[in-house]
């Protein structure tokens with residue numbers, strides 16, 4: 001076991017994180033980077049996907065030329081395919097269980113059984129109603145919402161037919177899916193069947209195994225994630241759009257550890273689900289809560305976030321983001337976090353081991369995710385505001401217990417709120433018209449193409465050091481970048497999401513368009529489930545061209561000059577997202593290790609042969625420049641095929 005520690009310069013260029021790392025090390029606290037070093041050397045069989053432990057005759061490992069089969073005879077392609085599909089299922093289930101929770105609360109809210117939650121976006125409700133085939137003419141809003149809620153909840157258990165949101169995909173894409181038998185029937189059935197088929201002694205044809213993985217992935221992107229995004233927008237508002245009337249506008253926010261405030265109670269929300277944190281944001285503004293904070297010696301209460309709960313809140317309220325995935329420990333190491341409130345996903349167990357060294361109160365809020373040493377305050381969705389007040393008061397009560405505080409200075413200003421509806425509005429289109437000016441700018445070459453850059457941080461690589469240079473290279477080459485998740489937070493911290501600093505780095509054509517409309521060249525589209533916004537935007541780019549030939553830039557997503565990437569991915573959710581991107585027609589490049597390389601046959605299938613089926617492939621790259629280069633080459637190839645060349 002290696003005890004060697006990397007120095008802070010090797011771990012990140014982010015100055016706020018460097019200084020917080022210094023604090024952590026001075027206090028003798030270990031971080032993910034330290035533990036990563038201790039884990040070395042990591043097991044190659046695991047890294048390459050050729051370790052099978054799905055039955056008790058294993059674990060079995062494949063050693064090419066020496067040990068080509070597991071005890072049962074499974075070969076490398078079967079083992080790798082099973083492991084890969086199980087990663088898809090893990091990711092798809094996480095997003096979809098989030099979506100199910102939203103759908104259930106949505107239904108309760110529509111029935112008036114969840115006071116505090118309400119239908120805020122009637123326009124979007126009607127659009128979603130159309131997708132769910134719910135009549136809207138002369139009907140009461142709550143009646144429509146109840147039927148939409150019931151159909152959304154039913155999508156999870158549906159045993160046949162096609163998921164409703166599949167109808168939004170371009171015709172050609174739907175034909176591809178139908179021809180290949182991968183249209184998801186229901187969300188749960190596809191994930192359960194994938195788990196069944198990858199268990200010992202079932203599906204042993206890697207192509208057939210992946211086919212079921214494709215259904216599970218599409219059930220995530222066009223199912224669980226899209227349900228989460230669309231219904232959250234109806235309950236909490238679509239980012240960039242006012243609730244009723246008013247001017248549509250981007251949301252300003254600050255990003256990085258410097259948003260923590262020495263004089264305020266700092267409550268950091270962390271995880272993924274906005275059902276709880278939305279209520280925290282509302283209750284924190286109440287005079288009674290602010291007064292309570294003042295009574296305890298603070299100037300007020302400062303809500304900030306980590307990971308995707310942060311992305312959910314910032315895109316609708318402009319609440320500051322303290323950091324992305326690898327900064328969760330660093331936030332606590334400042335000594336200024338009075339409470340970290342966690343819900344689900346991407347929460348490191350190491351947080352609870354920091355509790356003896358810091359005054360921070362770590363609180364779990366959902367029955368789905370508890371930690372032995374954290375306090376559990378279950379959020380009661382039947383009285384959400386009451387629950388939020390209880391949590392806020394517990395955070396305030398902890399403020400006087402602070403000892404040393406050492407908050408890094410750095411934070412950057414950024415813009416967010418770029419739902420696909422808002423991107424269209426900003427680029428000059430009207431929501432109801434069929435005009436989609438992104439297409440014209442792509443056709444005339446000012447915008448070369450669009451890149452979706454998403455995903456996590458990973459302790460195997462320096463924090464944000466893949467993300468930032470890669471995104472910079474893309475915008476310098478006139479590629480408009482749309483981001484979600486921790487990748488978006490990386491760009492926000494690097495100043496790439498504010499027009500003033502980012503446009504200098506953009507190519508002339510992209511800078512001209514962005515300057516004219518007042519947007520940065522890197523657009524924050526939200527949380528991980530909001531990758532479904534990117535699917536909606538891509539579908540719309542195609543569909544609008546089919547309605548209006550002047551704007552046509554292809555008949556399918558796979559013909560568009562677009563590419564996807566997850567440079568610092570770590571979660572199974574990233575694999576699920578990558579696979580629904582690819583099978584929706586988007587060429588997608590991942591950074592770091594790829595968990596299938598132990599089988600040449602399977603990797604070749606993913607990286608090459610599936611292009612014949614889906615018109616797109618997976619790919620990997622080692623450096624930011626290689627990744628950006630591959631994406632730009634792909635965009636150029638698509639431009640050439642479309643005849644929009646130079």
Ligand code: SF4
Pocket residue numbers: 052053054055056057058059060069070071072073074079200201
């Ligand atoms: Fe080994 Fe086969 Fe069991 Fe996997 S399923 S652990 S390869 S015996």
Ligand code: MSK
Pocket residue numbers: 272307308325345346454455456457484485486487527528570571573574
């Ligand atoms: S939070 S899934 S580390 S993006 Fe969505 Fe960040 Fe990846 Fe979690």
